[in-house]
Amino acid sequence: MRCLKLCFTVLTLTLVGTVSLAAKAGIVMSGTRIVYPAQQREVSIKLTNEDEKFPRLVQAWIDNGDDKISAEKSNVPFILTPPVFRVESSKSQVMRLVYTKEPLATDKETLFWLNVLEVPPKVGNESDSQLRFAFRIRTKLFFRPENLAIKPENAPSKLEWSLVKVGVGYALQVNNPTPYYISFQSVALALADKKFKSDDYTMVEPNGVQQYSLKNTPSALGNGAQVEFSIVDDYGAFVPLTASLKP
Incomplete structure (x- = not known):
């Protein structure tokens, strides 16, 4: 038309x-x-x-x-x-x-x-x-605001990651105890030579909690898994980081 x-x-x-x-x-x-x-x-x-x-x-x-x-x-x-x-x-x-x-x-x-x-x-x-x-x-x-408890560049290292069961799969749960919004460019669970990525990563707010569902995870996960994620810094750059899972 x-x-x-x-x-x-x-x-x-x-x-x-x-x-x-x-x-x-x-x-x-x-x-x-x-x-x-x-x-x-x-x-x-x-x-x-x-x-x-x-x-x-x-x-x-x-x-x-x-x-x-x-x-x-x-x-x-x-x-x-x-x-x-x-x-x-x-x-x-x-x-x-x-x-x-x-x-x-x-x-x-x-x-x-x-x-x-x-x-x-x-x-x-x-x-x-x-x-x-x-x-x-x-x-x-x-x-x-001025005089926040930590510097913004140190905030991502304070994130607390855990693996939670969701339905028949898993999700990565992040707790943000900092006063900063933290934006993600990628979130994944790394296990041995495999990587399980999330497609629904979003920003986590100050003192907030978010879950990121993982794709194609096995029914049982062994030891040695860690989180690989990339955050967006104040200048728009992607900063790759890794973190251990909380027991």
């Missing part, structure tokens, strides 16, 4: 590492996550339009986890400027993010999300039938 004048589709992308797209977005953000230290006056976020021909119109806003909330209804303790702007081809724009000092937890991180909606340019005549894709990027924004 042909579109009359215009079909407009929004694609939402959640950034955890690298993103590959069949339809090309023009706007690229520096980094895949944002950390806002509580003591910092503001944080800068750089966006670049990598399209060499056309400009992009961008709208940006913060939400507290509800991906359906509009920019107008979002209620968060941050000011993001400019909220709407145009980025010329092959040019960049820096947004300023300022914490407005409303009370947040002081003993652990608080998670917010940055939304960047890229509106595509009009190509050709207005009367032409077109399919235009608007790319909405959603990336994590961590508000980090």
Whole structure:
């Protein structure tokens, strides 16, 4: 069925590492996550339009986890400027993010999300039938209080892993006793020369517990198993780590 004048589709992308797209977005953000230290006056976020021909119109806003909330209804303790702007081809724009000092937890991180909606340019005549894709990027924004109990780079080593029976298989259970959100790029159980991976690894929150189901595990596991996992650090890099299972 042909579109009359215009079909407009929004694609939402959640950034955890690298993103590959069949339809090309023009706007690229520096980094895949944002950390806002509580003591910092503001944080800068750089966006670049990598399209060499056309400009992009961008709208940006913060939400507290509800991906359906509009920019107008979002209620968060941050000011993001400019909220709407145009980025010329092959040019960049820096947004300023300022914490407005409303009370947040002081003993652990608080998670917010940055939304960047890229509106595509009009190509050709207005009367032409077109399919235009608007790319909405959603990336994590961590508000980090001062003087937390441990440094962020030491948090992954504090994770406590155990193997739990789930139905006819097993799952890796992780307990996070730290004040940081920890994001995983991979989670697997290594046993002898075999590796049993999980497909449902997600972020674990401060003082939280998560289970990651394992694929094709045997009905009984011997001794010597350990956890091999990769976390995403503050700079978006993947850091491979290993850990022993708790008895």
